[in-house]
Amino acid sequence: MLLVENVNHGFGSRVILEDVTFRLKKGEHITLVGANGEGKSTFLNIITKKLMPDEGTIRWANKVSVGYLDQHTVLEKGKSIRDVLRTAFDGMFQLEKDMLEMYDKMGSATDEEMAKLMEETSTIQDTLELSGFYAIDSKIDEVANGLGLRDIGLDKDVSQLSGGQRTKVLLTKLLLESPTILILDEPTNYLDEDHIEWLKNYLQNYENSFILVSHDIAFVNSVSTVIYHMENGSITRYKGNYDDFQNMYNLKKRQVEQAFVKQQKEIKHLETFIAKNKARVATTNMAKSRQKKLDKMVKIERPRDKVKPEFRFNEARVPSKIVFEANDLVLGYDEALTSPLNVQLIRGKKIALKGVNGLGKSTLLKTLIGKIKPFDGKVELGDYLEIGYFEQESSRDNSNTAIDEIWNTYPSMSNFEVRQALAKCGLTNDHITSQMKVLSGGEAAKVRLCKIMLRDINFLVLDEPTNHLDVDAKEELKRAIQAFKGTVLLVSHEPEFYMDIVEDVWNIEDWTTKIV
Structure with a gap:
């Protein structure tokens, strides 16, 4: 569905993404995790083409619709919440309009034109019925109720909403659009416990793919099938939920640490041998051989611990x-x-x-x-x-x-x-x-x-x-x-x-x- 290859991006001297590769398969439920400032939101902006990477390629599959929860979207004053939610079905309303115009043309159509118009209107009618067009309002009510918009009132002017209410409207509209790929950047921040539970159930049963950014571990554990971990400019794929990722990440970190310690011992041993033997005629060739081995060695980097905050009031x-x-x-x-x-x-x-x-x-x-x-x-x-x-x-x-x-x-x-x-x-x-x-x-x-x-x-x-x-x-x-x-x-x-x-x-x- 999406292939990201060799992407690099930075702000000034600060490297955010370095040679990043990423893939999204059909039906995958992916969560991006990582410490604050590791570039999760930057990565989302790059794949949604809101931001151009310094280098690299982004390739989406054909006929993919992408829905991105963008909290900076402007909501037009004078429109009610229901008006905004109905725009999720603009494509269907346009089809209905086209169909009605074809019906108007039938009054003056020739037999040949009539046959063609009948065929086209029949196709549109089937599309609208299969898409649930005639149950739009009940669908709106179902999702709006699940995310708590009923408590605000669907007739309320969107210009009077708080930041959290506004985000709820944008999230509801996005879910109603049911895109092939859903991209959600910390969607639980403005939801209370009941509505987080509703969204969790919705995403668990979501048939299409989604990419999620969230620091809510209980939520991530319940909805994710793949974790991508962002750290030090790189991104690593792990199969499973957050707990699975943590277990594999810690195991991998221990293995790298052990390999680093082992290699450091070997380097020290080689350096000691070279220092002792390079000046002696009888052993100088052996010392040169060890030096070549040392020069060719691919150095293992010790895993860097992330700076952890210390808070005190x-x-x-x-x-x-x-x-x-x-x-x-x-x-x-x-x-x-x-x-x-x-x-x-x-x-x-x-x-x-x-x-x-x-x-x-x-x-x-x-x-x-x-x-x-x-x-x-x-x-x-x-x-x-x-x-x-x-x-x-x-x-x-x-x-x-x-x-x-x-x-x-x-x-x-x-x-x-x-x-x-x-x-x-x-x-x-x-x-x-x-x-x-x-x-x-x-x-x-x-x-x-x-x-x-x-x-x-x-x-x-x-x-x-x-x-x-x-x-x-x-x-x-x-x-x-x-x-x-x-x-x-x-x-x-x-x-x-x-x-x-x-x-x-x-x-x-x-x-x-x-x-x-």
Whole structure:
């Protein structure tokens, strides 16, 4: 279905892909895995021709339709969600239009023309029936309900949607198009648990091929039949799911390490022999022979361990016993999103906030910490609070480099201190000197986490912190939150991440009203 050969690509001096070869067979369910910044999204942009590689060839099979979940697609103001979803069937609507025009021509057609028109309309009619054209609305309802769009309302104007809701619309449209090849870049980031489960079942039963990028291991394990691992500019194919890949990868790494150690011993032995014998007439030929063997030897490179982040939240002085108290709090902007809410958070508690997307989890966080005003009611914050707030997404137009981003917030730090702080978060010199807008989602998230970790806090507020983070970074973040002695309020769609951290889960669905 797709053949990628000898692709090279880089940004400036930074090599992203080096002599990469990749193949996609019919019906394969492939997941691309790898640490943040290894080039997964770049690779997707290259195979979908949004980006030209520096070198190499990309060959798609004939008559392949490719559907790519592109979160930057513009949705036209004035169109409802249903209007956008119906565009997935534009090809069928065009066929119906052609058929109706042929019926109009029949009134003045000759016998010969009539026979031809009857044949063509019959073919179109069969195509529409086989494609389920006359059940489009029920198909739209089925997929839209599965991904939670019914809760928003299919008649809602797309210009009024949040980022997460917008992504859901684009994903639903893509699934309705049912392309030969489906390409999904971190589709679970904006889905809650129920809708992730629905998408998992959908992909498990998907007859066509797909290429997925995801750091959600449970999800990857359940839908993948092939793993491609991206590391140090190369890409390696493994048969099976993520667990199978991990087992084979670790075995291969151990074998290379053992071969490296063995070869190093042999090199040392040869070098010692040559040094001792090259000056003696009786043994000089033997020494030259060993030197030739040494020169011809293909050196094994020791497997390089990826830089792993180290996260640590610095604790400020102890705040008052009640961190915040909400009295008859109603969330909303132009309209109320919740019924009156009365809730308080006690110092030292760690709470997860869950619920269907679009029902106000981010709004609740911002309201509770005073970033936006309540629609009604009030929030009283405790004394001596030092809040560390991690926002779900960063600006796409941020031209600051990672080092400037930290320096602008902490101007008294030295260049060395800023670099050291970013390096601790798992960022290399290439990342540190790159603009925020060209960093991967995971790299940008590490910069934002770094900002929080450079100040003393006692109340940590995290809005979907695991979005985009690779497996190692997620594990380290989990450990750091567990070690933090302050109060924590976090939003996450991954129970396997937060259930070991929190002592209670607040479900916003218990408080929300229906979105009109």
